[in-house]
Amino acid sequence: MENAVEVKKAKKKRSQFFEIWRRFKKNPLAMVGLFIIIGILILAGLADFISPAEGMIPGYNLQKWGTDYVRQFPSGEHIMGTDHLGRDVFARIAHGARISLLVGFIAISIGLVVGIPLGALAGFYGGVTDNIIMRFIDIMLAVPNILMAIAISAALGGGLNNVMIAVGIGVIPIYARTVRAQVLAIKGQEFIEAARASGASDFRIVMRHILPNCMSPVIVEASMGMAGAILAAAGLSFIGLGLQPPVPEWGAMLAEGRTFMLAGYWHLTVFPGMMIALIIFALNMMGDGLRDALDPKLRSGGFSKKRFKRMQLARAASNNSGEGRK
């Protein structure tokens, strides 16, 4: 008996998942995005196979540092050429994929871990709690993300951990706002009242009933936010306040390659630049596809775009409720 329910539940979950996947599959651009991400994941996974150390340590090639080995154009041997220290660009791109994915993932995780509780608290309790949290969010929003990230990473210093923290802190407001708007929308619904009537604690209501029901937009924002985080990290490294050479971060590689652009070594900038554009493109497309798949009501023909509209609505909602409460 008990078992049957579990099985049924699992089945329902699975069919829900398949339903989402079925809808996602129909969106060709989203699928392109997904394939690109899978490709980049494979690249990151194979980084050590492509070249274990070459991506990282310039000293590795010390003996080869002849003038003929450095800055080679792409060839059969080095499909993306070699850089100014004789390192294989493709190997560095592969190692860089790890870094970018990691930075994107951890930064967004920081944003989620801090942003979701903040948003849930603000939305659920309202009143003073809401006001305090939202004023804090307003403060964070008043400084452009990238500037905040630059300031934090200037204070803490470059390096992987600090860049992830710097970018992660900058994205907290997005999730706090999204979750808050959702919680506000769900809070008044009957099943919440029902749960409350049955004596569930606030914590339980939020964890069990509210949060699971507002995850869709959060997942979508996370996919898009990851693109933003990767871009911000690349930008930080590009201006020399993020990851520093010899770390093969794509933004840092772009900055390094910029020195050689004039001399005609296009491959040192084109490949890292292309990779950044590619991963951002893919994550955005996936986010679009996910939104349509998770929330079929929002679907409208062709390539989808509701994001900014929704941001706007959430904004208006938060402004209104913020004012209206006094």
Add this chain to the structure above:
Amino acid sequence: MHKYILKRILMMIPVLIGVVFIMFFISSLTPGDPAQIILGEGATEAAIAQVREEFGLDDPFLMQFGRYLLGIAQGDFGVSWDTQRPVQEEIFARFPNTMQLAGMGIVLALMLGIPLGILSAVKQYSAWDFGATFIGLIGVSMPNFWLGMLLIMLFTVNLGWLPATGFSEPLMWILPTFAIGTGSASIIMRMTRSSMLECIRQDYIRTARAKGQIERKVIFRHALKNALIPVTTTAGLSFGFLLGGAVLTETIFAIPGLGSFMVQSLQRRDWPTAIGGALLIAISFSIVNLLVDILYAILDPRIRSQYR
């Protein structure tokens, strides 16, 4: 409405104080002795002690913060650790360039985004739609610092048509405007398209069409007017986004703006300048947000009624 605007302006004050506090807090995390940063290489113990005294670096955190706020209230942003010049002189001299760059970026974005968005909505699923969508996707994915580099390579190095640096004459404005505006153009294009599509399906459009009005008139008179309301706000949001984007664009094109200056200041850990710059950007960002909200309320009667 007036009351609402006044309230919003008053609410900006604690937010801005919060911005200063957060920046102050971040700055306090910097390793190393600020006096050492101020004096650079070759500083003597005596000079360091003197500088610590002069800049009040030995005072507790909150005292320094309070003193700074007091200064700001009197229009004094402190003294740059790097150049020893008053911060307000440096940041106000550069600020107009940043605003101009962001402003031109948003104008370009609107000029490109709205027509392309209308085109692809009206000719949905056509080659036009696909082409515009594809360009939009590239535009939104292209990091503006990379785009800037490519523009310099093409228009300065290869073609020799346009200067790559500076901001003092109109020719110098073209490349940075494109570098900064393209991303927003794509966003506005997508917004215009979806908003147009939605409007075209509305009843009143169907009515207008049924009444036998010319298609062009239907689109420009009826659909566009309503479709542009959400576009306005998107443009406002983009403006804030562009103020951030100016940081990298100014760096690439050596534009003497606030963004590139803040990057340089932060690279030298010149915190008074960075905090002053962040405050100035936060102020303009908040004002733009307010203007957008007001504009939105004016354009959309449904929302206006809520602001009473």
Add this chain to the structure above:
Amino acid sequence: MTKRLLMLLSMLILAVAVMAACGGNNDNDDTAGDTGTQQETTTNEPATTQNEPTDQATTGGAQDTIIVLKAGQLVSMDPPMSNDQPSAEFNRMVYSRLFDQDYNTFEPIGSLAVNWNMPDATTVEIEIRQGVTFHNGAPLTAHDVAFSLTRAGASTQAVPILGMIDFAEAINDYNVVIHLEIPFAPILRHLAHPAASIVPMDVVLELGDEEFAQNPIGSGPFMFEELIIGDRVVMTRFDDYWGTLPAFTTLIYRTVPDASTRLIEVAAGNADIALAVAPADVAGAEADPDVTLMRRMGLGTDFIWFNTQQPYLNNPLVRQAINYAFDAVMVVETVFMGLGNPVSNPVPPIAWGYAPQAPFTTSLDRARELLAEAGYPDGFATTMAFNAENAQRGQISEMLQFTLAQIGIEVELVSLEWGAYLNYMDTAEHHMAMIGWTTVTGDADYALWPLFHSTSYGSPGNRAFWSTPELDNLLLLGRMSTDEAERMAIYAEAQAIIRAEAPLIMVRQNEIAVAANPAIRNFVLNPTLSHNYATITFAD
């Protein structure tokens, strides 16, 4: 081939945007009108000159504006209030000094000074040139000189250059005596430094220091016209200049932080001189007919310091061993792409007082031998620090790490932010650390005293925390003797001691690389990095 393909591709993408924006640009100009006009009013004067260089640079021939692109903005326009390259270049053009230097021999040459005499190492008697006027028309007298030098001697920014000046006094209108706090034989070379520029006493007293720094008045070939913060300094020719009048009327220093972008602008004809060409761009610039690449060895030197108060590194044999392992030739060739030279001496080879020493010819065997002799045949563990934002120092540190691993020394790299890095070295926490030094006066004293005297430990420059009484004594004698031959011998001895004790690794001597408009003639690079643009003429 592939390059062209790439360009085609990017062009394709951009073409659409350009076409769509043709109408848009006009509109941009309109909307930007507010800020645009504001700028026009401030840049009123040079507005006519600004547009010209573009066509002039391509046509060649005489032109009336020179635009110099440099990495940084000047710190102060008041001579003793700064110690940076952009300010020094400004001072060199706007002000005059008592002395100039022959930048091959570093012999002082009288500039405002026509006769001089040093009765002892603490006194300088100078007769100055008559008929020199400031930009405001007032004559330059001994009173201005005395005032300027006394003021500079008291400035905290100018301590290493002019701090030894006690005071200067005017005997009459054209004779001045400078009194030094300590015996200081190389003083004349220090007086050629841009920080020792002569300012008009009356104006400074009337305006006050801060106001004067905004409205500087000097007696140099160019007058200050305007400063657009963050962007440019504009100077115009002073027609009553006492020396040779420049061949052009307007000199503009613009700030462009990125080295490649500076070069691009000169190659495209949008500017005339790009300072500090990046090592990577040197080969390309040399091949480019649109620019002339000028190179000259400079007075800057990069060092890796051994902290001699740390274990292992307190042993001269160990320090020599590491010197033998380090491959400076490779560093110059790879990291700096051939820009600069390996050196064997902390005194730059072009400076006065340089005494050649035997180089540590790279030999891992010799290094292993010395390590064994020192009692560490199996090596040891140590650290190497550098400031994170300097990519080249990072690369050099990695190369050192790799090399030393081969002789059994395990090096941990420590990468720190600038402020923290300085602190780290000044408190002697480092084992090895990298930092440079510029012997800006061209005198051996300025290369040796701050770096190796026992009073210079820590922030003044001695990051080895190493000295010997013998060396201390020699350096003091070098300051006390006014006899050049005697001083030369003293410094040769001092350099031999440093070579034997090896408290540091000499990485390389810097080389200055500047790209110029090919029409430019008679421009000579200055190894102190503050160039004299007043001599520039143009090809017909």
